[in-house]
Amino acid sequence: MKTLIHLIEFGLARILLFLFDTLPYRFNCSVSKGAANLWWWVDRKRQKVATNNIIRSGIETDPKKARQIAKRSIQNFSMMLVESLRSDEYLEGEDWQNHITLDIKPDVLEVLEDPERPLILAAGHFGNWEIAAHLVSRYKPVAGITRGMNNPYIEKLVKSRKGRYRFRPIPKHDNNAGRLIEELNQKNILALLFDQHAGKYGVMIDFFGHPAATFKTTAMLHLVTKAPLCYADCVRTGPMQFTVTTSHLIKQAPTGNKQDDIKAILTTMNEHLEHTIRKDPAQYLWAHRRWRD
């Protein structure tokens, strides 16, 4: 029975993908916006979480305006899915630079262009992080932690789509303890999202002035492997138009006080992310429970 359900889901996913691949991009965007609006009205719990997060961050204190930002945030997330499904079409062609503006700092560019140096690229759920990963894969292979699908057929389908560009998914609970380190040993880019609730793997770092359990993986990888680390974001500036920006390299040598070292790195990254979000709050995914106290 379970297999049958998985096969039906897989069939529907294939039909949807076919439609998204063949229908005009702008039409897909309209459908995606409609789906996002429907999601917004149905999922009241997420609606509340997103609105409360915006108010708590201090970005908007008026509940009505915060709700408007939260709704646009859901629409932007839905748009991100459409853009990511079509990213090959725009980023693999000769004219990819007509779609992407780069603001990569010189020290980071030096690392990207050196085949002998790996890079840890830390990003938040802002704009279109999938496009950012796709873009940097033009320099060297990219690996990132992905959450597995419950449906094995859809899992395979997703992997085949991502495999079109040089992206290697790493399962969230990989049995290979050294997998992340291996990617850096192979001089690849390790792209990691650091702004989800980290639970037991996290350390409490201020995010918009409130302590939030933050993944320490990026910081620990930098401290242990000495691999270069930077923050990156990908802002949507128009239909299939983006600006990819990086920070300068974030450098922290181990001092012997692990907690202080981690805190220094993660505080810097959170500050970069906050700065990015303030520029266009609706492009941030507010619907996840960042603060859980």
Add this chain to the structure above:
Amino acid sequence: MNSLSKEEIMAKLKSIVEDSATEPVDLSNFGPETTVEDVGLDSLTILDLLYDIEQEIGVEVEAKEIIAFRTIGEITQLLIDKGA
């Protein structure tokens, strides 16, 4: 710097593993045959182990060296060979 004995390195490793663990781990049988998986190290917690080895035992171990080993005994020997 005085070299550490095998027992001292094992004791330090045990303490480091205890600190790195994110779940309660039974270390009552901790010994040379204990594997990395036995003590619950995963791709995230192994980073803590590497940091602490460098800082507490005073030996710089390249990540690729330690991930090639599976048991605490092998890691201990690696640290001795590196002059711990």
